[in-house]
Amino acid sequence: xxxxxxxxxQIDTSVPHSARVWNYWLGGKDHYPADQTAGDAYSSKYPLxxxxxxxxxDFLRRTTTFLARDAGLRQFIDLGAGLPxxxxxxxxxxxxxxxxxxxxxxxDPIVLLHVHALLTSTPExxxxxxxxxxxxxxxxxxxxxxxxxxxxxIGLVISDVLGHIVEWDEACGLVKxxxxxxxxxxxxxxxxxxxxxxxxxxVQDNYNSSGAIPYLLRExxxxxxxxxxxxxxxxxxxxxxxxxxxxxTGTLTxxxxxxxxxxxx
Numbered sequence: 196x197x198x199x200x201x202x203x204x205q206i207d208t209s210v211p212h213s214a215r216v217w218n219y220w221l222g223g224k225d226h227y228p229a230d231q232t233a234g235d236a237y238s239s240k241y242p243l244x245x246x247x248x249x250x251x252x253d254f255l256r257r258t259t260t261f262l263a264r265d266a267g268l269r270q271f272i273d274l275g276a277g278l279p280x281x282x283x284x285x286x287x288x289x290x291x292x293x294x295x296x297x298x299x300x301x302x303d304p305i306v307l308l309h310v311h312a313l314l315t316s317t318p319e320x321x322x323x324x325x326x327x328x329x330x331x332x333x334x335x336x337x338x339x340x341x342x343x344x345x346x347x348x349i350g351l352v353i354s355d356v357l358g359h360i361v362e363w364d365e366a367c368g369l370v371k372x373x374x375x376x377x378x379x380x381x382x383x384x385x386x387x388x389x390x391x392x393x394x395x396x397x398v399q400d401n402y403n404s405s406g407a408i409p410y411l412l413r414e415x416x417x418x419x420x421x422x423x424x425x426x427x428x429x430x431x432x433x434x435x436x437x438x439x440x441x442x443x444t445g446t447l448t449x450x451x452x453x454x455x456x457x458x459x460x
Contacts, residue, residue, distance in 0.1 A: 203358055206304050210408040214305055217391050218278045220248040225278050225309055233407060236299070241398040243391065250445040251386065251452055254435040255354045256282045260383040261428075261439065263288040263295060263348040266382055270343045271297045274329045274373070275356030278305065279312035285322045293317040298339040300325045304401055329356070330365065332372040346379035352460075355386045355452070357421065358410040370421050377459055383425055385437065386454030387418040395451065415453045425457035 211233035215226040219234040264267045273284045276299035285297040316322040325338030360366040389411045390396035403409035419432045432455035436446045
């Protein structure tokens with residue numbers, strides 16, 4: 196494990212952080228002993244969480260592939276990007292078209308330490324980073340406009356981060372504000388976790404009460420409201436493994452992870 200050498204005073208490495216715990220489960224190196232301890236405590240009680248993390252990442256790969264290859268998009272906003280691992284959004288879409296342009300949005304000082312890994316664009320394309328709270332619509336869009344043509348279709352990627360917003364109306368509101376401001380022909384690719392079973396919910400509740408940044412698991416019947424005003428493409432809002440699976444698709448998250456891609460009319 197390699198620790199970053201320069202730390203912001205805002206970062207308390209003695210307290211587990213969800214992005215770093217997730218990074219640990221994904222086999223990354225950007226975490227600290229407290230994160231590993233929290234991740235091990237979680238996985239010891241619910242071992243499936245580790246493959247769940249990988250299947251969430253693979254859902255991101257498949258949906259961004261669809262946006263670039265099938266929908267023909269060349270501009271993307273990745274909201275709440277988190278720590279870079281493998282198959283980051285720009286890597287996926289620039290393999291399909293090197294001219295693709297990607298803007299990452301996050302305000303976490305942990306992510307800022309590693310932003311260089313999200314800015315390794317192809318010469319033909321571009322990547323950029325906007326330091327902003329994802330709820331700050333004006334800052335997100337004005338920052339993205341420095342890299343993207345906001346009059347042309349954009350892929351809005353929101354990958355499993357809205358559980359960090361406790362108030363449901365606030366989560367719905369931020370998605371709606373962004374969707375309403377993007378041009379017609381844009382797409383929304385969004386995922387949200389739910390509880391796979393009662394044991395999963397209990398372990399998540401314990402994690403949320405540990406002092407770490409909480410994540411709320413929401414039922415698919417609730418999370419689908421995030422697509423209001425859009426037109427879901429086939430197969431609709433469904434579990435991660437059922438969304439256009441390929442040879443690499445895992446199946447453990449058939450209950451625990453849901454998502455979809457939708458056209459913004």
